[in-house]
Amino acid sequence: MGFSPSSSWFLDPELRHVVSKMSFFDSFLFYIVHLVDKLGLWHRFPVLLGVAYLGIRRYLHQRYNLVHVGGVNGQVYDTDEFSYRKADGKCNHPSDDSVGSRGTFIGRNMPPCTSQYGILDPHPSVVATKLLARKRFIDNGDQFNVIACSWIQFMIHDWVDHLEDTHQIELEAPEEVASGCPLKSFKFLRTKKVFSGDHHKTGAVNTRTPWWDGSVVYGNDEAGMRRVRVFKDGKLKLSGDGLLERDEKGVPISGDIRNSWSGFSLLQALFVKEHNSVCEMLKERYPDFDDEKLYRTARLVTAATIELLKTDTLTAGMRINWYGFLGKKVKDTIGARFGPILSGLVGMKKPRDHGVPYSLTEEFVSVYRMHCLLPDTLVLRDMRSQNVDKADPAIEREVPMTELIGKEGGTKGSRIGFDQLLVSMGHHSCGALTLWNYPNWMRNLVAQDIDGEDRPNLIDMAALKIYRDRERGVPRFNEFRKNLMMSPISKWEDLTDDEEAIKVLKEVYGGDIDKLDLNVGLHAEKKIKGFAISETAFFIFLLVASRRLEADRFFTTNFNEKTYTKEGLEWVNTTESLKDVIDRHFPNLTNKWMRCTSAFSVWSSDPDPTNWLLLYLRSAP
Numbered sequence: 001m002g003f004s005p006s007s008s009w010f011l012d013p014e015l016r017h018v019v020s021k022m023s024f025f026d027s028f029l030f031y032i033v034h035l036v037d038k039l040g041l042w043h044r045f046p047v048l049l050g051v052a053y054l055g056i057r058r059y060l061h062q063r064y065n066l067v068h069v070g071g072v073n074g075q076v077y078d079t080d081e082f083s084y085r086k087a088d089g090k091c092n093h094p095s096d097d098s099v100g101s102r103g104t105f106i107g108r109n110m111p112p113c114t115s116q117y118g119i120l121d122p123h124p125s126v127v128a129t130k131l132l133a134r135k136r137f138i139d140n141g142d143q144f145n146v147i148a149c150s151w152i153q154f155m156i157h158d159w160v161d162h163l164e165d166t167h168q169i170e171l172e173a174p175e176e177v178a179s180g181c182p183l184k185s186f187k188f189l190r191t192k193k194v195f196s197g198d199h200h201k202t203g204a205v206n207t208r209t210p211w212w213d214g215s216v217v218y219g220n221d222e223a224g225m226r227r228v229r230v231f232k233d234g235k236l237k238l239s240g241d242g243l244l245e246r247d248e249k250g251v252p253i254s255g256d257i258r259n260s261w262s263g264f265s266l267l268q269a270l271f272v273k274e275h276n277s278v279c280e281m282l283k284e285r286y287p288d289f290d291d292e293k294l295y296r297t298a299r300l301v302t303a304a305t306i307e308l309l310k311t312d313t314l315t316a317g318m319r320i321n322w323y324g325f326l327g328k329k330v331k332d333t334i335g336a337r338f339g340p341i342l343s344g345l346v347g348m349k350k351p352r353d354h355g356v357p358y359s360l361t362e363e364f365v366s367v368y369r370m371h372c373l374l375p376d377t378l379v380l381r382d383m384r385s386q387n388v389d390k391a392d393p394a395i396e397r398e399v400p401m402t403e404l405i406g407k408e409g410g411t412k413g414s415r416i417g418f419d420q421l422l423v424s425m426g427h428h429s430c431g432a433l434t435l436w437n438y439p440n441w442m443r444n445l446v447a448q449d450i451d452g453e454d455r456p457n458l459i460d461m462a463a464l465k466i467y468r469d470r471e472r473g474v475p476r477f478n479e480f481r482k483n484l485m486m487s488p489i490s491k492w493e494d495l496t497d498d499e500e501a502i503k504v505l506k507e508v509y510g511g512d513i514d515k516l517d518l519n520v521g522l523h524a525e526k527k528i529k530g531f532a533i534s535e536t537a538f539f540i541f542l543l544v545a546s547r548r549l550e551a552d553r554f555f556t557t558n559f560n561e562k563t564y565t566k567e568g569l570e571w572v573n574t575t576e577s578l579k580d581v582i583d584r585h586f587p588n589l590t591n592k593w594m595r596c597t598s599a600f601s602v603w604s605s606d607p608d609p610t611n612w613l614l615l616y617l618r619s620a621p
C-alpha cells in the first residue's frame, strides 16, 4: 500500500491506480511530481529544481514504465572477445548476447491499449483530412532547421523499424472526405505480430538494431556491413563528390537506405567522412592496426557523438546524462568515479537496465512520428554570392521535396552538391509539430521496401500513422497520459486554446475525449515555452534517452581507453555537437554561412548570448 496523504484532494481519481501499485517511498515521490504537475510548475522552475523534478520523474518511469514484451533468451558469451560493436547489435548486454540485437521485440512503456474503440473509429482518412493535412506550411521559427529534421530521421533509421507482414490491408476513404484525399484508397502491409511467449502474447519485431550504434551508416547485419565497407584501412565507401555512392540500380550504398531523401543521405555521407577521418587518425597512431581493427575502433568512436535539445533545463538534463552533476571538466579530469548522478551515465562501471532487457518501445516510435517537420520545398541558397549576408543569404531557387526523395532524389542531390544542400537545409526552418501541418506530398507517397526499392502502391502517410498506432495497441491520448502518470484532459480546452481546433476535434471524435488519437493529441497539445515537442512526448524521451546510454556496454563498462584507444576517447570527448563535426570537415561553410551557435538552429538566427551564470543556477527560460 503506497503513501497516501490524508487530504488527497489533489490526486486525480484517474491516477489512483498508479499509486496503488507503488511502494510507500515511490508514492511519496509521485505525490511531489503530481503536485508540481497540477500547478504547471516544473518548466518554470530555476534549472536546478527543474532538473530535480525531471530526475524524480525519470526514476518513477524507470520503475513503472518499462514493459518487457518478451523473447530475449540468448547465450552467455565472453565480453572480452567481443569488445566491438557487432553488425547485428549482438553481444552488448553483459550476460545475454541477443539483447538489443536486430530481430528482437520492440518493448512497451505501458500495457497495450485497453479501450474498446474499433480500429476504424473514427476512420483514419477522416482524422488525416480534417485534422492533419497541411493547409499552409507552418514553420518552427528559428529554433530548428531542416538539418535537425533530417537528424531525427537519421536517428530513427539508426534505431527502429517494424517488421511487416505479407498480408495486405486496404483503407478506403469514406465519402465525406474522399474528395479531399489525394488517394481514395491505398494498400499497405500489416505490422507482423510475432508470438512472444510472454504474457502479452504477441509483439512486433525490430528490423534495425535499437542501440545508438550508428547502424544507419554501418548496416544492421553482416551483409549490410559488408556492403558499405572498402576493406582497406577500416574505411567506408564514399563517392568522389562527397555524397553517398550508389549501386547500378541507383540505390544509395549506406547502412539504412529505406525511405531516404537527399538531406538524410547527406548526413549519412557526413558521418562516413567522420568515420574515415577517425580511421586515418588511428592508422597514424597505431600503424600495426589492420583493416578490421581500424574499422571496429572507428565505428565505436563515430557512433558516440551526441547533440542536445534547447532550453537550459533540457540542456542541463542531457549534460547530466552524459557528464553528471559535477560536469564535463570534473569528469574529464578525474573520470566517472562518483556514480550516475554525479558523474553521468556514460562511463558507469556497469550497464543498467532496471530489470527489463533493453529495447526501444512502441510508444517511442509513436511520439517520433514527426513528419510535420518536413517542408514542402527546399529553398536553395545561391552559392555563387561573393559577399554572403549570413542573416539573409540570397536565394537561387526552390526544389519541391518530391524531387528530393527516393532514387531520383539521389541523382538530384548529387547535382545540387553537398555544400549547397547543407547550407540550404541550415537556413531553412523545419515544420512545426502542430495540427494541419502534415505534408500533403506524403499523402500520395511512393514508399520503399527494406532494400530501398520503390513499392508499387502509393500510400497516405497521414492516415497510415493513425492506423499504425491503433493496430499496434498504443493507447489513445488520455489513456497514454494516465499510464505516464500525467493528468488526463477532461475537456478539449485542457488540450488547446485554438477554437477552430476544438470545433473540428468535437466533430471528428463526437465529443468523446477518451477517443482522441495519441498523435492528434500530441500535435494539438499546448507547447511549453521553448519546446518544439509536446510535454507528453517529452516524458517518453526523458525515459528512453537515458536508457539508450545506460543500458549500453559501450557507453558504460567498455567506455574506456582499452576499447576506444586513448585518442579515440579524446575524439569523442572533444566532439560535443554536430557543428563540431561539420567544422572538422567543412570549416569554411560554417564560417561563411552560419551566424547562430548550433547547427540545428536556423543559420541566419542570432548566436546564443553568453551567459556567465552556471547552467544549473539559471532561472527558467
Ligand code: HEM
Pocket (backbone or CB within 6 Å): 149, 150, 152, 153, 156, 160, 161, 162, 188, 259, 260, 261, 365, 366, 368, 369, 370, 371, 373, 374, 405, 447, 448, 464, 468
Ligand atoms: C522524406 C522523408 C521521409 C520519408 C519519405 C518517410 C517515409 C516513411 C515511411 C514510408 C514510413 C513507413 C510507414 C508505415 O508503413 O507505417 C515511415 C515511418 C516512420 N518515419 Fe518517416 N519518412 C521521412 C522522414 C521522417 C522524419 C523526418 C521522421 C522524424 C522526424 C520520420 C519518422 C518516422 C517514424 C518514427 C516512423 C515509424 C517507424 C516504424 O513504424 O517502426 N520520418 N516513414
